[in-house]
Amino acid sequence: EFLRLFHTEAEEPGATAVKGVAARAASFEERLAEVRDEIARTGTYVHTSAELTFGARVAWRQSARCIGRLYWRSLHLRDRRHVVAPDEVAAECVGHVDEATRRGRIRSTITVFAPDTPTSPGPRVWNEQLIRYAGYRTGGRVLGDPRYVGFTDHARTLGWVPPSPMGRFDVLPLVVSGGGSFAAQGPQIYEIPPEKVLEVDLEHPDHRWFADLGLRWHALPVISNMRLDIGGVSYPAAPFNGWYMATEIGARNLADAERYDMLAEVAGKMGLDTSNDRTMWRDRAAVELTLAVQHSFDVAGVSMADHHGESARFLRHLEREEQSGRKCPVDWSWIVPPISGGLTPVFHRYYDEPTDTGPMFRMDPVQAARGQGCPM
Amino acid sequence: EFLRLFHTEAEEPGATAVKGVAARAASFEERLAEVRDEIARTGTYVHTSAELTFGARVAWRQSARCIGRLYWRSLHLRDRRHVVAPDEVAAECVGHVDEATRRGRIRSTITVFAPDTPTSPGPRVWNEQLIRYAGYRTGGRVLGDPRYVGFTDHARTLGWVPPSPMGRFDVLPLVVSGGGSFAAQGPQIYEIPPEKVLEVDLEHPDHRWFADLGLRWHALPVISNMRLDIGGVSYPAAPFNGWYMATEIGARNLADAERYDMLAEVAGKMGLDTSNDRTMWRDRAAVELTLAVQHSFDVAGVSMADHHGESARFLRHLEREEQSGRKCPVDWSWIVPPISGGLTPVFHRYYDEPTDTGPMFRMDPVQAARGQGCPM
Ligand code: HEM
Ligand code: HEM
Numbered sequence: 001e002f003l004r005l006f007h008t009e010a011e012e013p014g015a016t017a018v019k020g021v022a023a024r025a026a027s028f029e030e031r032l033a034e035v036r037d038e039i040a041r042t043g044t045y046v047h048t049s050a051e052l053t054f055g056a057r058v059a060w061r062q063s064a065r066c067i068g069r070l071y072w073r074s075l076h077l078r079d080r081r082h083v084v085a086p087d088e089v090a091a092e093c094v095g096h097v098d099e100a101t102r103r104g105r106i107r108s109t110i111t112v113f114a115p116d117t118p119t120s121p122g123p124r125v126w127n128e129q130l131i132r133y134a135g136y137r138t139g140g141r142v143l144g145d146p147r148y149v150g151f152t153d154h155a156r157t158l159g160w161v162p163p164s165p166m167g168r169f170d171v172l173p174l175v176v177s178g179g180g181s182f183a184a185q186g187p188q189i190y191e192i193p194p195e196k197v198l199e200v201d202l203e204h205p206d207h208r209w210f211a212d213l214g215l216r217w218h219a220l221p222v223i224s225n226m227r228l229d230i231g232g233v234s235y236p237a238a239p240f241n242g243w244y245m246a247t248e249i250g251a252r253n254l255a256d257a258e259r260y261d262m263l264a265e266v267a268g269k270m271g272l273d274t275s276n277d278r279t280m281w282r283d284r285a286a287v288e289l290t291l292a293v294q295h296s297f298d299v300a301g302v303s304m305a306d307h308h309g310e311s312a313r314f315l316r317h318l319e320r321e322e323q324s325g326r327k328c329p330v331d332w333s334w335i336v337p338p339i340s341g342g343l344t345p346v347f348h349r350y351y352d353e354p355t356d357t358g359p360m361f362r363m364d365p366v367q368a369a370r371g372q373g374c375p376m
Numbered sequence: 377e378f379l380r381l382f383h384t385e386a387e388e389p390g391a392t393a394v395k396g397v398a399a400r401a402a403s404f405e406e407r408l409a410e411v412r413d414e415i416a417r418t419g420t421y422v423h424t425s426a427e428l429t430f431g432a433r434v435a436w437r438q439s440a441r442c443i444g445r446l447y448w449r450s451l452h453l454r455d456r457r458h459v460v461a462p463d464e465v466a467a468e469c470v471g472h473v474d475e476a477t478r479r480g481r482i483r484s485t486i487t488v489f490a491p492d493t494p495t496s497p498g499p500r501v502w503n504e505q506l507i508r509y510a511g512y513r514t515g516g517r518v519l520g521d522p523r524y525v526g527f528t529d530h531a532r533t534l535g536w537v538p539p540s541p542m543g544r545f546d547v548l549p550l551v552v553s554g555g556g557s558f559a560a561q562g563p564q565i566y567e568i569p570p571e572k573v574l575e576v577d578l579e580h581p582d583h584r585w586f587a588d589l590g591l592r593w594h595a596l597p598v599i600s601n602m603r604l605d606i607g608g609v610s611y612p613a614a615p616f617n618g619w620y621m622a623t624e625i626g627a628r629n630l631a632d633a634e635r636y637d638m639l640a641e642v643a644g645k646m647g648l649d650t651s652n653d654r655t656m657w658r659d660r661a662a663v664e665l666t667l668a669v670q671h672s673f674d675v676a677g678v679s680m681a682d683h684h685g686e687s688a689r690f691l692r693h694l695e696r697e698e699q700s701g702r703k704c705p706v707d708w709s710w711i712v713p714p715i716s717g718g719l720t721p722v723f724h725r726y727y728d729e730p731t732d733t734g735p736m737f738r739m740d741p742v743q744a745a746r747g748q749g750c751p752m
Contacts, residue, residue: 205655246654251718263719277684278622278674279581280667283716287663291656298654308653332709338718340659342627343639347714 043118046081047233053077055230055359056110056238061321063361064354065334067310067346068242070317071108075240076100078111084179089113089123090190093130093174093224093239100241101198101220104302110240114179115233121183122236126175127151128371130222130239131197134162134170144168146258150373151175157375158189168260169216171197175370179237200300204292209269215262217249217293219302225371226361236364243303245310250290251338262289286339307337311344318351329355419494422457423609429453431606431735432486432614437697439737440730441710443686443722444618446693447484451616452476454487460555465489465499466566469506469550469600469615476617477574477596482679486616490555491609497559498612502551503527504747506598506615507573510538510546520544522634526749527551533751534565544636545592547573551746555613576676580668585645591638593625593669595678601747602737612740619679621686626666627714638665662715683713687720694727705731 038045047055053075061072078099080092092111100109114122128151135142135149142149143166152172156162160173173189198219204210224239254260263285267274270288272281297304305313314335321328330351341347369376414421423431429451437448454475456468468487476485490498504527511518511525518525519542528548532538536549549565574595580586600615630636639661643650646664648657673680681689690711697704706727717723745752 247718255719278670278682280663280670280682282684282719283663283666284660286716286719287656287659290659294654294656306654306656308658333712333723336709336712336717338716338723340662340715341712341717342623342714343631343658343662347709 044115044233047230049077049079052079052081052112052230056112056228056240059228059230059359059361060108060240062329062355062358064329064331066242067245067314067335067337068305069328070313070320072317074108076107076109078109080111080113081115081235084114084120084123085182086123086176086178086185086188087190089125089176089178089237090174090188093125093176093190094192094196096222096239096241097130097192097196097220100222101196104198104219104300106220106241106243106303108240108242110228110238112228112235113237115235120180122234123179123182124177124187124367124370125224125237125239126154126177126187126367126370127172127224130174130224131192131218131220132172133168133218134166134172136162136166144170145253145260148172148373151371152373154373154375155189158187160189160191168214169199171218198302200296200302202292202296203299204288205295207269207288207292210266210288210292213262213265213269215254215260215292217244217253219244219297219300221248223361225367226363227367228359229362230359236367238361240361243305244297245305245307245337246290246294246297247307247337247339250293251286254289254293255286283339290339307340307344311337311346315345327352327355329353420491420609423606425453425455428455428457428488428606432488432604432616435604435606435735435737436484436616438705438731438734440705440707442618443621443690443711443713444681445704446689446696448693450484452483452485454485456487456489457491457611460490460496460499461558462499462552462554462561462564463566465501465552465554465613466550466564469501469552469566470568470572472598472615472617473506473568473572473596476598477572480574480595480676480678482596482617482619484616484618486604486614488604488611489613491611496556498610499555499558500553500563500743500746501600501613501615502530502553502563502743502746503548503600506550506600506617507568507594507596508548509544509594510542510548512538512542520546521629521636524548524749527747528749530749530751531565534563536565536567544590545575547594574678576672576678578668578672579675580664581671583645583664583668586642586664586668589638589641589645591630591636591668593620593629595620595673595676597624599737601743602739603743604735605738606735612743614737616737619681620673621681621683621713622666622670622673623683623713623715626669627662630665630669631662659715666715683716683720687713687722691721703728703731705729 035045056077057072057075060075061069083089083092096111100107116122132148133145134152135144135146137149155173163170173191175187175189177187199216202215220241221244222239222241228235228238254262263282264274266289267281267285273279274281294306318328331354335346411421432453433448433451436451437445459465459468472487476483492498508524509521510528511520511522513525531549539546549567551563551565553563575592578591596617597620598615598617604611604614630638639658640650642665643657643661649655650657670682694704707730711722
């Protein structure tokens with residue numbers, strides 16, 4: 001265990017120094033000796049600020065499923081490694097939302113909480129994303145987001161009281177368990193103050209009736225249940241955000257049959273014949289939904305990528321990485337957008353394989369299950 | 377070499393017998409002994425009819441990029457293994473087009489020509505598909521299909537005379553080289569009689585102006601430059617066809633920037649703002665193009681799959697293969713359609729890896745280059 005840890009970290013501080021990110025003068029050899037000594041004494045080591053920032057950025061750069069990586073150097077770090085108490089974790093999550101939203105001028109941000117160490121676990125955020133909508137089982141149907149029915153149930157058993165009346169877009173509470181000695185307390189719930197959650201009401205540039213559907217979405221996507229691994233040190237709570245790409249909301253969250261499943265309703269209002277797949281009513285409705293999302297975010301002044309522009313930017317990223325002599329790991333099936341795949345340049349090429357080494361965001365199976373409401 | 381050949385074929389006749397496809401009573405052991413003996417004498421062996429039919433069907437079943445595999449058992453075999461002369465190959469290709477088209481009730485068909493043997497090469501078809509449209513360089517632009525500019529040039533150096541005036545949809549001639557002693561003659565050209573080539577004029581169910589674009593497409597997609605490998609015997613010319621899926625034409629052949637590049641023109645006629653990607657004009661135009669293709673083929677009574685139905689059928693195929701205890705190799709990036717990927721159920725799952733063993737359609741690098749016009 002120790003050996004693997006040691007072996008893994010051996011390169012990382014070096015990489016940091018080589019890239020010139022380290023502010024201090026220590027040479028790779030000095031730093032390596034220091035880290036070895038620290039590991040010998042404590043079983044782990046503490047990243048310098050520069051190492052942590054660089055590690056988080058490289059973890060983004062290595063995210064094979066992310067199309068938004070051109071700006072990986074711009075990731076803003078909130079270093080909260082001293083934070084383990086659940087109250088403080090929750091407060092810092094709210095702080096993250098606040099600082100990253102900036103009234104719509106979204107900034108790519110990561111907040112890193114205390115790591116797991118040989119003697120003490122770090123805190124955990126159970127939510128898949130800091131901001132998500134509740135799903136309520138009502139008879140045979142679901143009110144809200146069906147993906148979070150389990151999570152909503154779990155939050156309720158922890159004492160969360162949904163708003164009354166329940167709605168389709170009720171922001172879920174944070175579910176946090178503390179690190180260190182707080183871990184034994186188990187998960188706690190915390191509401192995010194509504195004024196901190198920027199949301200956009202959806203309307204369509206051509207169809208007046210669209211606004212009457214009463215659809216909305218939150219401005220900020222903050223993935224909060226992936227583990228950040230850097231050089232053998234593992235941060236189980238490290239929520240990060242970029243901004244949305246319109247297709248994620250319009251062609252997946254609002255369109256998927258297992259999510260808000262709005263295609264038939266939109267197609268109906270558009271007057272399309274939904275009795276036959278061959279009228280392409282799904283295809284047409286998904287495009288209009290995505291257009292409505294893009295338009296509404298643009299009008300509201302909230303940062304949002306579109307899949308055409310973002311694909312072009314991603315190819316620029318690939319070029320730059322190649323020029324730097326680096327591989328760029330890519331998961332084709334995640335990079336290609338869920339509509340109009342063939343219309344984007346990212347469709348028409350092959351890529352380097354996803355990687356499993358170096359700084360990475362990883363999904364724990366347990367954390368994944370918790371994000372779906374598993375109470376264990 | 378011989379050993380590998382021997383090793384490879386060892387299973388195939390067995391598989392045939394096991395599946396009960398072989399009409400004759402020979403046991404696996406008898407057949408195996410026979411094949412060994414034949415290989416010892418001649419350096420190769422001759423498939424029985426049943427083996428060839430079964431092998432071709434399994435090659436389809438194993439095509440990781442093909443979404444149409446549910447009906448793999450229905451593939452119709454035209455056994456032309458005695459044919460090596462280029463005139464006859466060309467005539468049989470025309471016969472294939474005729475028999476498979478059936479005025480629109482398309483039948484999945486493969487014509488197998490003479491194999492490569494240790495003493496004598498089989499014939500080759502140079503075209504990527506039996507029916508494709510010429511591309512002519514005219515100043516800076518291309519008239520017709522830009523993909524076939526090189527192939528068109530090559531056909532002209534072989535003596536092909538394009539129709540006058542040249543058009544956007546001129547069917548290319550067959551370019552065929554014979555097998556055996558004919559191989560030395562090099563490639564020959566043959567026109568396909570126009571009355572054998574069924575084509576569909578494209579119109580849109582809602583937009584009258586669409587027909588004025590003068591678009592059309594051929595009914596029958598016959599891939600003709602892939603090699604069919606079965607049990608160590610290799611057939612370099614084995615053109616096969618299914619029917620089209622609308623997205624192949626509407627969202628790729630007519631839409632791709634390197635093909636007919638029609639999106640901007642269609643969007644213009646639709647009155648969309650093409651100055652900004654965020655109006656989703658590409659997305660809308662691609663859907664309407666695909667719809668026009670689907671509608672026109674349906675009206676003309678020509679077999680055509682749609683991506684929604686075909687995705688569902690493909691999942692049925694996966695289930696059946698699983699029930700049969702077989703793996704089903706899948707290349708996600710080819711199975712997911714070029715528009716509305718996320719709206720089809722094939723998008724939302726993982727698959728078995730593509731395979732490289734067993735009966736297979738393979739692309740030779742040389743044949744691939746020839747399909748693009750390389751004269752070597
Ligand atoms: C700046 C704007 C950004 C854009 C437009 C963007 C876009 C995307 C998109 C479209 C996906 C696929 C999501 C899905 O299909 O569910 C994705 C996945 C991902 N992105 Fe980004 N991203 C951005 C910023 C970031 C940042 C700042 C990080 C980390 C520091 C990041 C890390 C990831 C990871 C780890 C995934 C995979 C998530 C998973 O496996 O569920 N992205 N991104
Ligand atoms: C019956 C209706 C069929 C449908 C709807 C169908 C559909 C498709 C589609 C949509 C593709 C992807 C094409 C592309 O993106 O360029 C494909 C590829 C393929 N199909 Fe099928 N197919 C059918 C029949 C067949 C048959 C009869 C065979 C062989 C006997 C076959 C073998 C293949 C192969 C080998 C590929 C990959 C071609 C390549 O690598 O370029 N398919 N099919």
